[in-house]
Amino acid sequence: MAPELDLDTRLRNPPTQARSRERLRRVLDAADQILARDGAGAFTTTRIARVAGVPVGSVYRYFPDKEAIVEALAMRYWTEFADLVTAAAELDEQSQMPDPAAGVLEALASAFRGRPGFLALWYGGLRSEQIRDATRPTREAIAASVERILAVHWPGAPARDRAAAARMVVVAGDGLLREAFRTSRRGDEQLLAESRLMLGAYVRARLG
Numbered sequence: 001m002a003p004e005l006d007l008d009t010r011l012r013n014p015p016t017q018a019r020s021r022e023r024l025r026r027v028l029d030a031a032d033q034i035l036a037r038d039g040a041g042a043f044t045t046t047r048i049a050r051v052a053g054v055p056v057g058s059v060y061r062y063f064p065d066k067e068a069i070v071e072a073l074a075m076r077y078w079t080e081f082a083d084l085v086t087a088a089a090e091l092d093e094q095s096q097m098p099d100p101a102a103g104v105l106e107a108l109a110s111a112f113r114g115r116p117g118f119l120a121l122w123y124g125g126l127r128s129e130q131i132r133d134a135t136r137p138t139r140e141a142i143a144a145s146v147e148r149i150l151a152v153h154w155p156g157a158p159a160r161d162r163a164a165a166a167r168m169v170v171v172a173g174d175g176l177l178r179e180a181f182r183t184s185r186r187g188d189e190q191l192l193a194e195s196r197l198m199l200g201a202y203v204r205a206r207l208g
Helices: 018-038 045-052 056-062 066-094 100-113 116-123 129-153 159-183 189-207
Strands: none
Touching: 018 045, 018 056, 018 066, 018 116, 045 056, 045 066, 066 100, 066 116, 066 129, 100 129, 100 159, 100 189, 116 159, 129 159, 129 189, 159 189
16 A cells, blocks of 8 residues: 655645545546556646546646656655655664665665656656655655664664664665666666675765
């Protein structure tokens, strides 16, 4: 099940009733399906309404334009990814992963593979600076979860150093993942392997 969407997006009329929330979910599910199956070129409000089985007016009831749908969908993807890393942090507290930075990177790579709609959005010309700014808080949430993981593995390291390392893992990991999936929708395995090695070595060097 998709995570609850943070409605601090450019929704024209945020839904308050269960029926309206369900209709909004169907619209976003349809948008994801179109991206995953047909790519960014097929991403139109008319097509989304048809796949969702709602009048096109219902789409415009929530979203002023196609860009607002893209923003909401990007928020949905990144919220899901942030929740995944939070879950990894919870599991790591019970059973430590061998290499935390590499483990987080691989978890996100697996999530990217499982969301072809996200890849179509990110690489199909729909991504913008506005969308990157809107999804920034989710990457900050990922950094907080990474910091939580690092605290399990390096409890004696200063909190300031763990926070700096977590931020670098997210910033560098974001760029490395984007490059790996730019060349292959399954992720360039050699690049991912080198990325895991690099991030793991950095964290160990940084935290001791």
